[in-house]
Amino acid sequence: MPQFDPHFFASQLFWLYACFIVLYVVLSARAMPKIGEVLEERQRKIDDNLDKAGQLKAEAEAAVAIYEKALAESRAEAQRVLRAGADALSAQAEARQKEVGERLAAEVRSGEARITAAKQEALANLRDMAADVAKTAMAKLTGVTIDDRAAQAAVTAALEESR
Amino acid sequence: MANPVEQFRIEPLVPLEVGGVNLSFTNSALVMVLSICLVTVFLTMSVRGRALVPGRWQSVAEVLYEFVANMIRDNVGAKGRKYFPFIFTLFMFVLFGNMLGMIPYVFTYTSHIIVTFGLAIVVFIGVTIIGFMTHGLHYLRMFFPHGAPLATAIILVPIELISYCSRPFSLAIRLFANMTVGHIILKVMAGFVVALGVFGIVPMAFLGGVTVLEFGIALLQAYVFTILSCIYLHDAIHMH
Numbered sequence: 001m002p003q004f005d006p007h008f009f010a011s012q013l014f015w016l017y018a019c020f021i022v023l024y025v026v027l028s029a030r031a032m033p034k035i036g037e038v039l040e041e042r043q044r045k046i047d048d049n050l051d052k053a054g055q056l057k058a059e060a061e062a063a064v065a066i067y068e069k070a071l072a073e074s075r076a077e078a079q080r081v082l083r084a085g086a087d088a089l090s091a092q093a094e095a096r097q098k099e100v101g102e103r104l105a106a107e108v109r110s111g112e113a114r115i116t117a118a119k120q121e122a123l124a125n126l127r128d129m130a131a132d133v134a135k136t137a138m139a140k141l142t143g144v145t146i147d148d149r150a151a152q153a154a155v156t157a158a159l160e161e162s163r
Numbered sequence: 164m165a166n167p168v169e170q171f172r173i174e175p176l177v178p179l180e181v182g183g184v185n186l187s188f189t190n191s192a193l194v195m196v197l198s199i200c201l202v203t204v205f206l207t208m209s210v211r212g213r214a215l216v217p218g219r220w221q222s223v224a225e226v227l228y229e230f231v232a233n234m235i236r237d238n239v240g241a242k243g244r245k246y247f248p249f250i251f252t253l254f255m256f257v258l259f260g261n262m263l264g265m266i267p268y269v270f271t272y273t274s275h276i277i278v279t280f281g282l283a284i285v286v287f288i289g290v291t292i293i294g295f296m297t298h299g300l301h302y303l304r305m306f307f308p309h310g311a312p313l314a315t316a317i318i319l320v321p322i323e324l325i326s327y328c329s330r331p332f333s334l335a336i337r338l339f340a341n342m343t344v345g346h347i348i349l350k351v352m353a354g355f356v357v358a359l360g361v362f363g364i365v366p367m368a369f370l371g372g373v374t375v376l377e378f379g380i381a382l383l384q385a386y387v388f389t390i391l392s393c394i395y396l397h398d399a400i401h402m403h
Contacts, residue, residue, distance in 0.1 A: 001171065003171055003274070003275050003339070003343065004276070005173075007173075007185070008185065008189060010184045010185055011173075011179075011189055011192065012173070012192075012275060012277045012278055013277060014186045015189070015191065015195055016195060016272075016278050016281045016282070017281065019195040019198070019199045020199075020282070022199055023202060023256055024248065026199075026203050027202070027203070027252050027255070028249075028252070031203060031206035032247075032248055034207065034210050035210050037213075038213050038217075041215075
């Protein structure tokens with residue numbers, strides 16, 4: 001096999017090391033820093049964009065918080081207005097109910113007074129009528145005419161008795 | 164049928180002798196020069212655009228760069244950072260040697276034991292120097308594991324010493340053998356295709372499969388060579 005022929009060993013090693021050293025110098029001094037730079041730049045760009053995205057997200061979250069606070073505030077306000085309206089309405093209804101009740105009570109009272117008066121009057125009339133009836137009945141039955149005053153006295157006595 | 168080892172023969176293209184030593188510019192040296200030129204052109208031209216979203220070539224260059232960078236980070240650690248250029252050069256040089264060798268009629272310099280050994284011995288000597296520079300004489304503890312009874316030193320130290328010193332050989336022979344055998348198989352198969360005439364379709368199909376496999380091996384062996392160098396470097400820096 002030609003691989004084990006030492007005739008070209010020196011030449012192979014010489015060119016190997018020459019090429020390897022040249023490649024090492026070129027890569028370490030030029031090619032590798034360049035690639036590293038490109039990669040770093042990309043990483044930096046990605047990091048920048050991530051930072052920016054994080055910032056925007058924080059801003060959006062702050063806006064959402066503000067919106068939610070406003071929403072809660074307006075909701076509380078609405079609640080308050082609603083309760084005030086309900087309170088006012090119920091107070092009004094109560095006042096009206098009270099007023100109507102009072103009026104009705106007054107009417108009932110005056111009615112009762114009227115009834116009492118009528119009753120008194122009726123009772124007073126009753127006496128006169130009874131005396132009259134008694135007088136007429138006397139005249140018809142006995143032919144005796146009694147005067148009004150006697151009839152009145154008799155009726156009064158009878159009423160007193162029956163009481 | 165052509166001799167399957169004919170492809171490994173070295174032809175001097177420009178005879179050169181310095182102080183009685185034959186340093187001829189050979190077909191092997193030609194491919195090495197071609198390889199380093201291609202690596203340089205590829206790595207510099209592909210990132211020339213410095214595109215934020217990389218194109219095809221830039222992607223490949225970045226993937227190779229990050230592949231080796233991750234390999235060093237995972238296997239050597241943060242202290243391996245300064246050996247990154249060396250390891251990357253090693254990887255690219257072996258990878259391009261293997262890949263260029265897959266092109267018909269192109270000489271495969273990694274199929275020569277002296278070349279792979281030349282690389283492996285650099286790794287070995289470099290790693291040993293780094294070990295002594297990092298740990299001083301304490302690096303000799305490499306040859307005697309912690310916690311082993313002192314009496315076992317008489318067996319353990321020679322075993323560890325042999326295992327340590329056989330590293331460059333295993334490194335060199337693995338790459339050389341893989342490349343050589345792969346190319347011989349391809350050559351023999353190709354010979355069958357020609358010799359069998361119409362029935363050559365059978366070895367032809369086989370040849371197609373083996374070619375794909377050889378591309379895989381070309382990549383894999385470059386990776387293995389590099390990662391073993393990383394592991395040796397890790398041992399030298401952190402010991403075990």
